[in-house]
Structures are given as structure tokens and as C-alpha cells.
Amino acid sequence: MSNPILKIARPGKDVRGLDPKDFALNTKYMLPKIYMQKTVTSNTNLTNELGYPHGSWAFRRLTSSSYYRKNTEAVGFFDPSNWYSGSIYSNLFTGDEYTYFNSASTETGVVTDGTIVDSSQIKIKIPTGDTSISVVLFAESLGATSNKVSLPIRPHIKIGIDGENIENTNLSEQRLNTKLDTIKIAKTGTLTLSLPAETLAYKADSKAYVASVAHGFDYPPMYFPPRTVSTGFVGQQSTDVYVDDTNLYLRVIRCSYGDNAFESPGGDKVFSAETLGFDYTIFYNDITEEFNLLK
């Protein structure tokens, strides 16, 4: 028994002999299926309606109170600490920015932040200082699956796996099921930020540099890779990635030296010129949208 494969080429491409990456849709490959999006403003445990562990994404909504890691401890007693001052720290976020959840700070030590999914629950915990967290729940199983997931009756296209009766193919393994949503790529590219060579004097204000790309939507879209904010200063430099309803941003903050452990001035901090960047994917999917397609 074989099942049909649905192939749609990108505009201007011929579907015959096309490279897999050049299809707009090719059900030979699994299409991630989103069954729920939800935004919570307090820590929440949802019942896992699928009954098996599955994938999830989480996006933090940032505020001026959001935790931002500023590690001041010097490596050694004679090494200068970092000095954080300047207007940037009172204006890190306005409340309309979102970032991929990634507990990148061992300082916080909270492995339970974000989402954790088991067979019975979806545990959602908001990082300290954030307004809310928006979660995306996928139907693909991370372990054992069940075929007993019932979906509402409505017109749909469903494609299973080759050699198996579609009625026996569980939801997790179905290549396509249009009763559920999926992630949809809007654009990809490279976001780069050029930083100048400069010297920050002892206890000088920090400097911030920002590069952005307009995504063209009037809502904050999901993005990839899973870069985030406040990953901590590596040396005297921190890197943030976040999105709002206009742009995807790459920001770098450079700080100066403070005193060492013996309260001796740290001196000037000399930065070299450098260019930072990353390859991004922006999806059409709205971080803030809410739905439950199992209902």
C-alpha cells in the first residue's frame, strides 16, 4: 500500500526533480503540527490532552523588570569587575519585545522555567520579571504515541506514511493534517552588526549597538534559531536577540571596567572592531495568537 505525496514547488520552480529545500510543501517529509498556542500571565499547569510527551516552544514577553544577567564578579582578585551604568539599563525593554525562551543563565539555576512536557501535563513557568510567556505545542511525539487523539470533525487533508493505512497512522506520525496548524517560513537571511574599535574609560557608561531587520508584519512573529537575551556578559560584552511587532533585533552592550577586589581602578577597556551575525528564519506565525485545535 502506498499513500499519495503532495508536492508544491516554490514559485518559479519545476516540481520535477526539485531539491527538497525548494518545495513549498512536500509531504514526503514530516510537517510539524501545532495543536495549541497559549499565552499565560502566571505559572500554569495544563492538562496534556494528547497524553504523550511532545514538542514545545516558548517565547518570553520582556519588560523593564525582566531579569538581565550582569555578572560583576571578576575571574581573579586582581582582575577588574564589570561596571554597568548608563541609560541603556533603564531602557533595556519596553514591554513589547519577545524572545525565544532559553534559560541561558546558570546564575538563575531554574531549570523549571519555560515549558516542560510529560505525558500528563504541560508545565509553564514564567521567568522572573516577565509579563507573560507564550507557548507553542506540537503534536509530534517525543516517545510513545497513541492513536486515540480525537480531533473535531471538519474538512481537512490528511496524509499518512507510506505503506500504512491512514486510519492506522497516529496523529503524531501523520505527514500532514490540515486540522492542525504548522510553522510557515516567511523569510530567511543574515542579520549582522558591525561594532567599532573603541575604548571605554574606567567606569564609563555602557554602549549599546543594535541591528535589525523589518519582518513586515504587525505582530511579533516566531523566529529561529533559539537565540535569546541576557545570556550574560562574556567578558565585557553581552548579546541579545529579540523581536517586536516591527523588527527582529540583534543588540550588543559593551561595558567598562570597575574596581578589582582590592578596590583598585580597573583602567580602560579596549574593544576591537568586529562583526557579529547569525542566520535567521522568520515565520508567519504570530507569537501572541491563541488557539486550541483539539476543540
Next chain:
Amino acid sequence: MAWYDSIPITPYKKEYTHNLGFKPIVIGYVDLSTIDLGEEGWPSGWKPIPFDYSVFIYPEFYTGSVYFYHKDNNTVVFVAPKNAKIVADIFVDPQEGAWYE
């Protein structure tokens, strides 16, 4: 002892060769029970990667990371403590140059 002089948990690497010829989008998850060091209250379930974490098991702090990176255009490397169970989706879409505006 504080978090900043904690003991790093030894990271292990596992390479996956996809041979796509570009750096694809990768989504991964780790089963938290497989990186449990015995800390009281350690959660169970699956968590998206990447993430860093710290645990305190008297009298020491330990810090660990679970993440992935692209070694080259054909290989993804997953990094995690020994015996970590990771499930990942590797897309046929590259991270850059995949689509039109």
C-alpha cells in the same frame, strides 16, 4: 561556594551527519530524567534545548548545558551530559537562503 565557582558537568558530544549540504533548522528536546543528578525537586518531562542549568547537591554546585551546533554544512553536534536522551527534528530547510521575500 556560589554558582560562579561551581563544578561543570562533563559535556559529551554526539554528531549526526545529515549530508544536506547546508545548515538546517534544528529543533531539539531533552528528557530531563536522563540528566538528573539526584537534586531534590528535579523536574521530569521534556524540555526544549538549548538551555543551561545549575543544581546543588550538598556540598557542591554543579552547572551543565544541553545544546547543539552546526559543525559544518553536513553535521549537527549535540552536546549534553552523559546518557542524556535527546530527540531532534532536522528540517530540509536551511537557516539562511531558504526562502523568498
